[in-house]
Amino acid sequence: MTTIGAVDIGGTKIAVGIVDEDARLLYRMEAPSSAVEAYADGLRLIADMLWDTARAACVAITGIGIGSTGPVYPFTGRFGDLDFLPRWSGESLVDDLAQEFRVLVALENDADAAALAEASWGAGRNKSRLIYVTVGTGIGGGIILDGELYRGVDAAHPEIGHQVIDTSGPLCSCGFRGCWESLAAGPAMAKWMGSQPEYSKGDELTAIRICELALAGDALALRAVEREAFYLGLGLANLVNLFTPDAVILSGSVMKSASLFFDGIGKVMRQGCRFVPLEKAELKLASLGEDANLIGAARAWHYRFAQDGKHVCQ
Numbered sequence: 001m002t003t004i005g006a007v008d009i010g011g012t013k014i015a016v017g018i019v020d021e022d023a024r025l026l027y028r029m030e031a032p033s034s035a036v037e038a039y040a041d042g043l044r045l046i047a048d049m050l051w052d053t054a055r056a057a058c059v060a061i062t063g064i065g066i067g068s069t070g071p072v073y074p075f076t077g078r079f080g081d082l083d084f085l086p087r088w089s090g091e092s093l094v095d096d097l098a099q100e101f102r103v104l105v106a107l108e109n110d111a112d113a114a115a116l117a118e119a120s121w122g123a124g125r126n127k128s129r130l131i132y133v134t135v136g137t138g139i140g141g142g143i144i145l146d147g148e149l150y151r152g153v154d155a156a157h158p159e160i161g162h163q164v165i166d167t168s169g170p171l172c173s174c175g176f177r178g179c180w181e182s183l184a185a186g187p188a189m190a191k192w193m194g195s196q197p198e199y200s201k202g203d204e205l206t207a208i209r210i211c212e213l214a215l216a217g218d219a220l221a222l223r224a225v226e227r228e229a230f231y232l233g234l235g236l237a238n239l240v241n242l243f244t245p246d247a248v249i250l251s252g253s254v255m256k257s258a259s260l261f262f263d264g265i266g267k268v269m270r271q272g273c274r275f276v277p278l279e280k281a282e283l284k285l286a287s288l289g290e291d292a293n294l295i296g297a298a299r300a301w302h303y304r305f306a307q308d309g310k311h312v313c314q
C-alpha cells in the first residue's frame with residue numbers, strides 16, 4: 001500500500017494531505033503561506049503537518065510529493081525565486097524532508113503535478129497527448145506528450161499563460177503586452193468589466209461575481225463572458241495548432257463557470273484550427289476537484305519513483 005504525503009505550496013496557502021494509490025485524499029490540513037516566510041519555519045510547519053496528517057489517517061508515509069507554484073527545479077529539489085516566499089530561494093525541501101522522513105521525495109511545478117494527476121487518475125485517462133490548462137488568478141498549465149510530462153531545457157516548465165495574443169493588449173507582469181494571462185485570467189475579466197463606461201460601481205468585481213451576474217442576465221456581464229470565451233478560445237486554439245493533442249483539460253476557479261464559455265471557446269477554436277484534427281482534441285473539464293493540486297503532488301511521486309507511474313497513460 002502506497003500512502004503519499006502530499007504538499008501543495010501556493011501563494012495564499014500551504015496544504016498537506018495523505019493520498020492513497022487510488023487517488024483518494026485521506027486527510028488534509030492547511031496553513032497560510034504568510035506563516036512560513038522564513039524557510040526554517042516552513043520546513044518545521046510542513047513536517048509537523050505531514051506527521052499530523054499521517055497520524056490522523058492512521059497510515060505510514062511511504063513517500064512525499066511536493067507541488068509548488070514556480071519557479072522550482074524538479075531534479076535538484078530546489079526552489080527558485082518565488083514572489084511570495086523570497087527567502088526560500090535555493091533551499092531544498094526535497095533533501096530536508098527526505099532526511100526527516102527517510103523516504104523518497106519528488107518536487108514538481110504545481111500545474112505539471114496536476115497535469116500528471118489528470119492524465120493518470122482524472123479526466124485525461126487514456127489520453128497520451130494532453131494539455132492541462134488552469135485559469136484562475138493567472139493562467140498556467142502542463143503538457144503531457146506521449147504519456148510523458150514535457151520538460152524544457154534545464155527541466156524548465158513552459159509558461160503557456162505568457163503566449164502573446166494581442167500586442168496592443170494590457171501590460172503583463174512579464175513585460176510584454178497582451179499575454180494570454182493578461183487578457184483572460186480572472187482579474188483581467190474583472191478589470192475589463194470595471195473599465196467599461198456603462199459599468200455602475202457597487203459590487204466588487206471578480207470573475208466569479210461576473211459569471212453570477214451573467215447567469216442573471218446582466219448585459220454587461222454577458223459581454224464580459226463573451227470576451228472571456230473569445231480570448232480563452234484564441235489561446236487554446238494556439239495550443240491545439242502547436243501540439244495537436246487528443247485532450248485539453250480545463251481547470252481553475254474561472255472554469256467553475258465553464259458552461260458559460262464552452263460555446264464561445266468552441267466557435268473560436270473551429271475558426272482557428274482548420275489544418276489540425278480539432279475533432280479529435282477533446283475539450284474536457286478537470287475531474288479531480290478542489291484538491292487536484294494535492295492529488296497532483298502525490299502523483300508527481302508516483303511518476304518519478306513508482307513503476308506504475310513511469311508512463312502515465314496506457
Ligand SMILES: [Zn+2]
Pocket residue numbers: 161162172173174175176179181
Ligand atoms: Zn506575460
